[in-house]
Amino acid sequence: MTTPTVTSLIQGFFTERLVRQRQSSPQTVAAYRDSIRLLLLFTAQKAAKQPAGLTLDDLDAATVAAFLDHLDGDRHNSTATRNARLAAIHSFYRYMLPLVPEHAHTASQILAIPQRRYERAIVSYLTDIEADALLHAPERTTWFGRRDRALLITALQTGLRLSELISLTTGDVTTTIPGAAVHTVGKGRRERATPLTRQTLAVLRPWLEETGSIPGAPVFPTRHGTPMSADAVQRLVAKHAATAAHTCPSIGAKNVTPHTLRHTAAMTLLKAGVDTSVIALWLGHQSPETTYIYLHADMALKERALERATAPTTRPGRYRPPDTLIGFLERL
Structure with missing residues (x-):
């Protein structure tokens, strides 16, 4: 029996394991492809x-x-990106392990490389004033400005992921009332419909009329009618955030990204009293526990909890450890 080559193993991993067996989404396939490609280029060099x-x-x-x-050192990737690359590599080696058992030792060594733990920062989001400044940043007298404003208000109100925004087509948007919504397929192939407010419809409707609403066409296209790239959306968000900082200086201190707009949508719902389980459904989270990060970010919620807490009645005093060894351990 012929021993599989690296080329045949990688081709089988993507066509058989990811596409046919797991039916992974195009986003997952693209993420794994980029990780394996980087590994191959590095190893080849x-x-x-x-x-x-x-x-x-x-x-x-x-x-x-x-x-x-x-x-870490050359590409200056974040720990989250490093862990995502490693997850793709682990998946490939789990696939190849039964196919080339003579390399089981190498595969087991690689699979034993752990994910790196890291501190999760409190989510960054925009206040109402900052979000309003961002929406007023695009120049509405230009085609690009009207497109960017429609994209920003849709992202701020719906909380769609970046991949969902750029893949949104005219057929995914319903603008009739009642029932106005955007229909998306997110992570895990979960379909969901996110309702649209009248304020968002007031911007989105004329924009769709301007673009012609051709069935299957992207809602936020390039000038050539093709879907925008993720990098292009990230650049436009950063550009308009820099413009908004002239009238709202506080936004200039934040790293505003498309994901910041998603966090803003979640925080807006949370502050309106919407239950976290509903927010999880709204954002397309796999588990409501993912939504708990917004509870940590809501300082007003913590302050209200503090107001309800009873102050301790014990007298303050200096603690003295019972033993020098115990004291050493407690100071670690």
Whole structure:
């Protein structure tokens, strides 16, 4: 029996495991593709070979560890990005393990590389004043300005993910009342319909009329009618946030990204008294526990809880450890 090559294993991983067996979403396939591609390019340069000429011996645990260091030191990737790349590599090695059992030792070493733990920062979101300043930043006398304003208000009100925004088509949007909503398929292939407010419809309707509402066309296209890239949306959000900082300085201190707009939509719902389980459904979270990050970010909610708490009646005093060894351990 012919031993599978790196090329055949990678092709089988994407066509058989991800697409056919797991029926992964295009976003998942693209994310795994980018991770494996980066690993192959790094290994090819290290081994002085072409990527198609690499062998499984080239892709050993030491090389994968060096690749992860490369992500940290050379590409300056965040810990979350590093962990996502490692998850893709782990998935590939779990696929290849039963196909090339003679490389089980190498695969087990790579699968033993742990995800890195990191501190999760409190989510950043925009206040009502900052969100209003951002919406007024695009120049509405231009085609691009009207498109950007429609995109920003849709993102702020619906909380759609970046991938959901750029894949939104005219057929996914219902503008009739009652029932105005955007229909999306998010992570885990979960379909959901997110209602639209009258304020959002007031901007979205004329924009769809201007673009012609061709069935299947992107709601937020480029000038050539093609879907916008993720990088393009990130750049336009950053550009309008910089413009908004001239009239609202507080927004200038924040790193405003498309995900910030998603957080803002969640915080708006939370402050309106909407239950976290409903917010989880609104955002398309797999578990309501994911939505708890917004409870941590809501300082007003914490202050109200503090007001209800009873102050301790014990007298303050200085604690003295009972033993020098115990004292050492408690100071660690």
